[in-house]
Amino acid sequence: MPPHPLNIRTPRVNLAPRFFPPPPRRELESSGAVDAVYVHVPFCTTKCHYCDFYSLAGHRHEAAAYLHVLRREARMQREYFGAPAPETIFVGGGTPTLLSPAHLASLLEILLDAVDTSRLSEFTVEANPNTFDRPRARALRAAGVNRISFGAQSFVPAELQMLQRDHHPSSVPAAVDTARAAGIARINVDLIFGIPGQTPATLDLSLRRTLALEPEHVSCYNLVYEPNTPLTAARFRGRIQPVPEALELALFEQVRNRLCEQGYYRYEISNYARPGGECRHNIHCWRGGAYLGWGPSAASHHSGFRWKNVASLARYRDALAAPAPRLPIVQMERLTGLARWGELAMLQLRLREGLDYARFAEKTGVDAWKILAPVRRKYEGLGVLADTPQSLVLTDAAVAVSDTILADVLAAFYNPVGRAG
Template structure:
C-alpha cells in the first residue's frame, strides 16, 4: 500500500473548554462555566468508536490533546477521557502523548490522573513572564502560577515539558521579551515554542486593532525580537528545528513533525481537523451541535478531497518550516511518479538565487532548506509555492 494511504499514526483530540477566552484567541474554545463537559466526553467517545470503525488504526505513535485548555477537566473526567483514548486506539509503547495545559490548572491530583492515564509530555501556555503583559493579553494566570505548575509537574514525574512564549505583543519591548526568555531558559526545560502574535478576526484584539487601539511593536522591532530569541536559545544549546520551535536534542515534538511532513493524522473533537487517505475534514465547532451530531454519525462540518497539486503545495509550505528542509526522496514517496524538481524547479532556483534557500546533497538525496535569511523571510518563501501548478 502507498504509505500515505495507510492509517494515520498520529492522533489529535480537541477539548474546547477554557477558564476564559484570551484576547488573541480564535481557536474553537468556550468558557467552561455551564458547559456540558460530561456529555461532550460521551460524544467524543462516540466519535472515537465511529472513527476506528471507518478507518481502523494500525498503531498510534503520537497523541496530542489540545484546546481550549484540556487541563480544566476534573481528575475523574481526566481519568475517564484518557481511558477512552486507550480503549479505542492502539497507543504504541513509547508513544509521545502530549497534553496542553494552562498554568494554574494543574494541581497534584490532576497531574496524577494525567500521569496514570498515559500522558508523558505537557505543553504549558505561558506566553510571558511579565504579569502586566499577561493581564493585557487576557491570560488569567500569573508568573507565580507558572513556577508552581512546572514544579508540580516535575514532582508528579513529568520531565518532557515545553512552554509557549509569545512576542510582538501590545506594549511588549525588547527588554521585556529578553527578561521573559531568560527566565524561561533558567527553568532548563527541553523544549520551547515561540510564536509571534497574529491578530485574527473574531478576537478582542482584532476589534482594538480596527479602532487603532492596539499598540503593537513596529515590524523592525518584531524582527529584532525574533533574532534575540534565536540567539539566546541557540547559545543555550537548543536546536532550532522548526521556525517557531527549539529543543534539546531528542526532545523535538514528534507529533507536530507529522504536520510539518504533511503526513496523515486523526482529528477528533469539536472544530478538530483531520487528514487521511487524501481527504481533509473539519468537525462541527459548537459544543452542542457536536454532541448532537455524534449520536448519529461522524460530526463533520465538511470533508473534501485534496487535489494532488494542492497536497504538493502543502508538502512544500509546511516542510520548509522544518530547518532540516524538504527531501526530494520524501516528495517522491508521497507522490509516486513525480519528481520535486519537475514541479518546483523554477521556484527553487529563484529562491536559491535570492539567498532564501540552499540545496544540499545528503547521501545521494537532494535537500532544500531555508538559509539564515530565509528563516527571517519564511512567509515569503512559503507563499512562492502557491498556485505554481496552475500557473
C-alpha cells in the same frame, strides 16, 4: 495558545451544518497508517483576547455531556477506520486541564480505549499553568502522559494582561515542578513575541525565566491579529499599537539567538528543542502523515483527504447523540495530484530538515526540484534558501518572509508553469 497543526482555524458555522461522511474506505491508502491522534477539549476559563481557536469560556459544566459524545465519536471512528495505533497523542484545546481530575481521567480512558497503544511513544497534554495541580498531574501520569505543554506566553504581568491571559507568571514554575514531581519529564513552554508594549528587555526577562525551567522544548510564535478577535478590534480602533515590523524581526532574532546559545536548535519556523526533545506529534503532521482528530473543530488527514469537525459543541453533540448518530464532519476536501504534493512540500519546508528531493520523489513520484525552479530562481542570491541538488531548506534569514516563500511554493505546484523547470 499557539496554532496547532491539527487545529486549523475555521470560521464559525452559523447555519445548520450538513455532515459529510468520512472518506470512502476503498480510497484509504494501505500505506497511510494513522501515526497521530488529536483530541480537542473546548473549554477555557476565560477567552484570551488574541485567540480564535474554538473554545468556550464558562461552559465547564458541560464537560460530562462532552465526554459522553466524545466516547461515541471515538468508537464510531474506531469502527470505521479500525483501531489506530498512533505513535503520538496530543490532547489540546481549549484547556484540557480545566477538566476536573475525574473528568480528565475519563477523557484519557476514552482515548486509550479507542486506540492501540503498542506504538505510543509520545503522549502530550496542553495545560494552563493555573489549572495544573497534583491531582491532575497524577491522573495524567497514571494514564501514560509523558509530555506537558504549558501556555506561559510571557513572564511579564503587563503583557499577560494585554493578552487577557488569566494566569500569573509565578504559576508557571510551580506547574512545571508539579509535572516533574508526578514523573512527567518532558516539558514544553509556549511563548509569544510581538506583544504590544513588548521590548527586548521584557522579552529577555521571559526568555530567562523560561530557560531557568530547563524545558526540553520551547515554542515561540509571533502574535497574530486574527480576524474577529478582541485584540484585532482594539488594534483597528487605535487602542493598541502593534510592535513595528523591524522590532518584531529583532525580537525573533533575539529568541533564536538566546535559545540557540543555550543548546536549543530551531527545528521548525517557531519551534526549538534540545536534541531529542522535538515534538514528534507536530513533526509527523509537518511531514504530511495521517492523523485523526476528535472533538469539536478537530481536523483529520488521511490519504489526501482533509476533514474537519463542526466548531460548535452544541452541534457536535447533536450529531453524535442523535438516534442515528453521524460523525460531525462539516468540511471535507480531497487533495489530488500536484495540489496534494504542493501542500506536502510546503509543510516539509517549515521544518529545518527541509525538502529532500529524493525522498519527496520516492513518496510522491514528483520531481520537486523541477517544479520549484521558478521559486529557486526568484529567491536566488537573497540568502533565504539553502538550495542544493539534494534538498531545499529555508534559512534563518527566511523566517521573516516564510509565509511569502511558502505561498510561492504552493503556487508552483498548482501552476503547471512550474513544471517547465
